[in-house]
Amino acid sequence: MKKTPHRIYLSEDQMPTNWYNLRADMKELPDPILNPATGKPAAEEDLYPVFCKELAHQEMDNETRYVPIPEEVQEFYRMYRPSPLIRAYNLEKALDTPARIYYKFEGNNTSGSHKLNSAVAQAYYAKEQHLKGVTTETGAGQWGTALAEACSFFHLPLTVYMVKCSYEQKPFRKSVIQTFDADIIPSPSDTTQVGKKILAENPGTTGSLGCAISEAVEKAVSTEGYKYVLGSVLNQVLLHQSIIGEESLLAMEMIDEYPDVIVGCAGGGSNLGGLIAPFMRDKLTGKANPRIVAVEPASCPSMTRGRYAYDFCDTGKVTPLARMYTLGCDFIPSANHAGGLRYHGMSPILSKLYHDGYMEAVSAEQTKIFETAVEFAKQETILPAPESAHAIYGAVQEALKCKESGEAKTILFGLTGTGYFDMVAYQSYMDRTMTDYIPTDEELEASFAKLPKIPGVQ
DSSP states (O other), X not given: OOOOOSEEOOOGGGSOSEEEOGGGGOSSOOOOOBOTTTSSBOOGGGGTTTSOHHHHHHHHOOSOSEEEOOHHHHHHHTTTOSOOEEEOHHHHHHHTOSOEEXXXXXXXXXXXXXXXXXXXXXXXXXXXXXXXXXXXXXXXXXXXXXXXXXXXXXXXXXXXXXEHHHHHHOHHHHHHHHHTTOEEEEESOSSSHHHHHHHHHOTTOOOOHHHHHHHHHHHHHTSTTEEEXXXXXXXXXXXXXXXXXXXXXXXXXXXXXXXXXXXXXXXSSHHHHHHHXXXXXXXXXXXXXXXXXXXXXXXXXXXXXXXXXXXXXXXXXXXXXXXXXXXXXXXXXXXXXXXXXXXXXXXXXXXXXXXXXXXXEEEEOXXXXXXXXXXXXXXXXXXXXXXXXXXXXXXXXXXXXXXXXXXXXXXXXXXXXXXXXXXXXXXXXXXXXXXXXXXXHHXXXXXXXXXXXXXXXX
């Protein structure tokens, strides 16, 4: 029997030329987003003050199954895509498991993550609309770095609001973002009204993605010729990230494989939604029935302990309301090192699929995550980002189950990026100064009590 190659690459001419819109095959669609001013379902035009018109259209389009990738975006993709599908032979051996473990590696670009897939698309559409610039937020810094790259390529000014604790933990992310000519501000800040309000109410706050979103949105809507772009959660982002899953499916077909279990880390949902897209399509249409597992931090457990409810997507309560699994927009997670997963809510698409039983979710403490990350680095020679390490942890748990049962299942996980800007976190783990914080039921209940009251829903 021929041995599966360690790395499976598609050729450039095999790259997908369309993004896949998962909503087109969902049995039941996510509930509509609501206009915060009226409490009524938002129309596409309601999003124009905040988003580019084409991105607003993609956000609201529930019917178009395949969206052509613009040629300019395809050309950019060819600089770093297709990304490799890798067989984790050494990890399998170390675990002594009969499972076959594969991972899709998205760290082969300067941003070190999958975020560039959507960043280039959003920068392209902004340039096509002749905008003067865009604003955004970033948690761990991957999205801010990726968008800075993309905006620099299209000669588009960018302002990034970076969650304060990550800004302090990862100073070199700032340097890379500035290398690509973007401005970067720690959030919350005194540069916006909402930032000042948050600081007045909680002077010592370490910030959150919800805070940073509020500041970036305010900056965009108050600056002529600017729009806001977001790196996760939104339907449009999951659409762009579907290239990860489509490439994975094609690569697995080349070696006559198909995953029994698919594992991804879960923060806002961008990488997880992108990885699982074609496999969820198969699940929804009855072609296959893989298990899909989301892994989130125990410090910010939106799926495993959150409420399925309408909530604001930001702390300042200026964005539309989305029905999703949420911890409450006022919830400020502990300053754990997986900054990209410190978001209070989950993608409405993934929330609906989870709510309807199409996928599972688990959570884990960060010391367990870093233990797994270190072992993976030793076996596979890639130092993973803390966010990505959640997926590795989930895949390892599934492989150990196979060891116990003797089943030789095929496991696919998403290695969303590298951890070379996360050395403070790794040092904390090595020094044994890293701690685990899990919110209490009382803390969560206090946050749930502030959820908006939507008649007929909650």
